[in-house]
Amino acid sequence: MFEPVIGIEVHVQLKTESKLFCPCSTRFDAPPNSNTCPVCLGLPGALPVLNKKAIEYGIKTSLALNCRVTESSRFDRKNYFYPDLSKNYQITQNAFPIGADGYIDVVVDGTERRVRIKRVHLEEDAGKSVHEGGTITGAAYSLEDYNRAGVPLLEIVSEPDIRSPKEAYEYLLMLRRILLYLGVSDCKMEEGSLRCDVNISIRPKGSDKFGTQVELKNLNSFRAVERSLEYEVRRQSDVVANGGEVVRETRHWDEASQVTVSMRLKERAEDYRYFPEPDLPKLKIEKAWVEEVKTTLPELPGARRMRFISDYELPQYDAALLTDTRELADYFEAAVREYDGSAKTVSNWIMGELLRLMNATGTEIGEVKVSPGDLADMLKMIDKGTISGKIAKTVFEEMFAEGKSPEVIVKEKGLVQIADEDELLRIVDQVIGENQEVADEIKAGKDKAIGFLVGQVMKLTRGRANPKMVNELLRQRLSQ
Numbered sequence: 001m002f003e004p005v006i007g008i009e010v011h012v013q014l015k016t017e018s019k020l021f022c023p024c025s026t027r028f029d030a031p032p033n034s035n036t037c038p039v040c041l042g043l044p045g046a047l048p049v050l051n052k053k054a055i056e057y058g059i060k061t062s063l064a065l066n067c068r069v070t071e072s073s074r075f076d077r078k079n080y081f082y083p084d085l086s087k088n089y090q091i092t093q094n095a096f097p098i099g100a101d102g103y104i105d106v107v108v109d110g111t112e113r114r115v116r117i118k119r120v121h122l123e124e125d126a127g128k129s130v131h132e133g134g135t136i137t138g139a140a141y142s143l144e145d146y147n148r149a150g151v152p153l154l155e156i157v158s159e160p161d162i163r164s165p166k167e168a169y170e171y172l173l174m175l176r177r178i179l180l181y182l183g184v185s186d187c188k189m190e191e192g193s194l195r196c197d198v199n200i201s202i203r204p205k206g207s208d209k210f211g212t213q214v215e216l217k218n219l220n221s222f223r224a225v226e227r228s229l230e231y232e233v234r235r236q237s238d239v240v241a242n243g244g245e246v247v248r249e250t251r252h253w254d255e256a257s258q259v260t261v262s263m264r265l266k267e268r269a270e271d272y273r274y275f276p277e278p279d280l281p282k283l284k285i286e287k288a289w290v291e292e293v294k295t296t297l298p299e300l301p302g303a304r305r306m307r308f309i310s311d312y313e314l315p316q317y318d319a320a321l322l323t324d325t326r327e328l329a330d331y332f333e334a335a336v337r338e339y340d341g342s343a344k345t346v347s348n349w350i351m352g353e354l355l356r357l358m359n360a361t362g363t364e365i366g367e368v369k370v371s372p373g374d375l376a377d378m379l380k381m382i383d384k385g386t387i388s389g390k391i392a393k394t395v396f397e398e399m400f401a402e403g404k405s406p407e408v409i410v411k412e413k414g415l416v417q418i419a420d421e422d423e424l425l426r427i428v429d430q431v432i433g434e435n436q437e438v439a440d441e442i443k444a445g446k447d448k449a450i451g452f453l454v455g456q457v458m459k460l461t462r463g464r465a466n467p468k469m470v471n472e473l474l475r476q477r478l479s480q
C-alpha cells in the first residue's frame with residue numbers, strides 16, 4: 001500500500017488599493033495596460049517604493065497562520081525571462097520570508113489534523129498573457145496585459161504534511177476561510193486572486209522517505225485539486241506497482257478528460273540567480289508593530305467553531321457550517337442575541353430555510369433581506385403561538401423575497417394561527433361529519449387514524465389551525 005505525500009503552494013492577491021511598489025490601482029477589470037507606470041513596467045531609472053499596507057497584511061496573515069514574524073527581512077530579485085515579466089525579474093522574498101514555521105488545524109472526516117506552514121512571503125505578481133484564439137500552443141499571437149504586474153501577492157507554502165486528496169481540499173478551504181476572515185484577500189479563484197500549485201509523491205505506507213515529486217498545474221478549483229490528486233495517487237501507484245519509476249515532472253490537469261498530462265520534465269532546479277534587491281532598503285519590522293497588528297486580528301474560524309460548541313451547545317456540524325464565513329457567523333450570533341429561545345432553534349432555521357433559499361437564489365449572506373432581528377421576531381411569534389411552525393416557513397419565504405417584517409406579512413396575508421376554541425370546534429365537527437367512517441374507526445380504537453383528521457383540519461384552515469388544539473378537540477369529540 002502507498003500513501004501520498006502532498007505539499008501545497010498558494011498565491012493570494014492582497015486586497016490593497018495600490019500595487020506593491022507603485023501607486024497604480026490593483027483593480028481587476030480595468031482596460032488592458034491602463035493601470036501601469038514606469039515602476040511596474042520596469043522602465044529604466046524607475047524606483048520601487050514599498051506599500052506599507054501589504055506588509056501589514058503579511059504580518060496579519062503570518063500571525064493568523066501561527067507563524068513567527070521575522071524582525072528583519074529584505075526583498076530579493078528572482079531573475080527569469082518571460083513575456084509577462086517586463087522587468088525580467090520579480091521582486092520577492094527568498095532568504096527572509098515575512099513569516100515562517102506556522103500551522104493550521106484542519107478537520108478531515110471529524111478528525112483534526114495539523115498541517116505545518118513552512119513560510120509566508122510577499123512578492124509582486126506578473127502580468128498576464130492573453131493568447132488570441134485559445135491556448136498557448138494554438139494561438140495565432142499573444143498579447144500582454146501588465147495591469148496585474150506589481151499587484152502584491154502572498155505565497156503561502158505548506159510542509160509536505162498532507163496525506164490525502166480530501167485533506168488537501170479541506171486544507172485549502174480552511175486557508176481560504178482564514179484569509180477571508182482576515183479580509184486580506186477576496187480569494188476569487190475565477191479572477192485569479194487565489195491560485196494554487198500542488199506537489200505530490202507516493203511512498204510505501206509507514207516509510208519516512210520521500211518519493212519523486214510531481215508538480216500539478218492548471219488547478220482552477222479546489223475540487224480540481226482534489227480530483228487531480230486522486231488521479232495522481234492512482235497513476236503513481238500503478239507505475240511503481242508495475243516496477244516502473246515515477247519521473248520528476250510538471251503535469252497539467254485536463255479538466256475535460258479528468259487526467260493529468262505531462263507538460264515538461266524537471267531534471268534540475270531552475271537557477272533564478274537570486275540577489276538582494278538593491279533599490280529597496282532592508283525591511284525592519286518592529287515588535288511593537290507586530291503587537292499592534294495582533295490586536296486587529298478577528299476571532300478566527302477554528303476558535304469560533306469551538307466557542308459555538310461550548311457557548312451555544314451546538315453540534316460539531318452546526319458549528320462548522322455557521323462559522324464557514326465571518327458574515328454567517330455574525331448573522332447567527334446577532335439573531336441569537338435578539339431571541340430569548342434556544343440557539344439551536346436559530347441554527348436550524350439558518351441551516352435549513354435561510355441557506356436553502358440563499359442557494360436557490362444565488363444570494364450571498366451580505367445581500368439577505370431578512371435581518372437577524374426579523375428572524376428572531378418570527379421565532380418569537382412561533383413560540384407565542386401566533387403562527388404555526390409550518391406557516392412560519394411561508395412567512396420566512398416572504399420575508400426573504402420582500403424584506404418585510406414577519407408581523408407585517410402575517411397581518412397582510414391573514415396568517416395568524418387559529419387558536420379560538422369555538423372556531424376550531426366548528427371546523428373539527430365539519431371534518432368529523434365529512435369523514436364519518438374514519439371517525440368510527442378511531443372510536444373503535446384505531447388511534448393512528450386521528451392524524452388523517454388533523455390533516456383535514458389543517459387543509460381546511462390552510463395550515464393556520466393550532467395543531468395541538470385540533471388534536472385535543474378531535475379526541476374530545478371522538479371520546480363522547
Ligand SMILES: [Zn+2]
Nearest residue numbers: 022024037040
Ligand atoms: Zn505602477
